[in-house]
Structure formats: C-alpha cells, structure tokens
Amino acid sequence: MRHTAARTRRAVLRLTTRWRESLxxxxxxxxxxxxxxxxxxxxxxxxxxxLVIAGTIAAVIARYNGNLNGI
Incomplete structure (x- = not known):
C-alpha cells in the first residue's frame, strides 16, 4: 500500500511540474x-x-461487377 501511495505522489508531482512548465x-x-x-x-x-470518391467507386464496381468482368 505504501509503495502505491508513494508512486501516486511521485506521478502527481511529475504531472504538476510538467503542467507548470507548459504554462x-x-x-x-x-x-x-x-x-x-x-x-x-x-x-x-x-x-x-x-472517402466519398472511394465509396462511390466501390459502389459502382459492386453494382456493375458482372458487366465489368469482360473488360
């Protein structure tokens, strides 16, 4: 339990210090x-x-897939 509390305090201290430096x-x-x-x-x-262009191309290919097999 003590180790967890000590780690938590150190982490809070580091975060607080970093926050102040950033400000x-x-x-x-x-x-x-x-x-x-x-x-x-x-x-x-x-x-x-x-994404819209890619979706449109995918929809056209899916719709006309049977017709495009001979190309």
Missing part, C-alpha cells in the same frame, strides 16, 4: 506554431472528399 512556456511563447483551424477544416474536407 510558463505558453505564456512566454503564445504562438508556438499550432495548426490553425483553417488547416484543420481543409484536411477534414480533403479526407471526406477522398
């Missing part, structure tokens, strides 16, 4: 080069478009 760094350098919301929107749209 100091964020205060010191507010623009850390994070991805902008525009970039995220563009990526989501691109992936969605690719």
């Amino acid at each position: 100091k760094e964020a205060t010191r350098r507010p623009d850390r080069g994070d991805i902008s919301i525009t970039t995220v929107i563009i990526w989501v749209a691109a992936v969605t478009g690719a």
Whole structure:
C-alpha cells in the first residue's frame, strides 16, 4: 500500500511540474506554431472528399461487377 501511495505522489508531482512548465512556456511563447483551424477544416474536407470518391467507386464496381468482368 505504501509503495502505491508513494508512486501516486511521485506521478502527481511529475504531472504538476510538467503542467507548470507548459504554462510558463505558453505564456512566454503564445504562438508556438499550432495548426490553425483553417488547416484543420481543409484536411477534414480533403479526407471526406477522398472517402466519398472511394465509396462511390466501390459502389459502382459492386453494382456493375458482372458487366465489368469482360473488360
């Protein structure tokens, strides 16, 4: 039981220390080069478009599979 409590205290201390360091760094350098919301929107749209195209191709192949065997 003591070992678990000691490990928990050490883990909390490490996390707290890391959290404080991160906050100091964020205060010191507010623009850390994070991805902008525009970039995220563009990526989501691109992936969605690719999935729609792939799904359409799969549906067409499944529907006309018998007709495409001779090609």
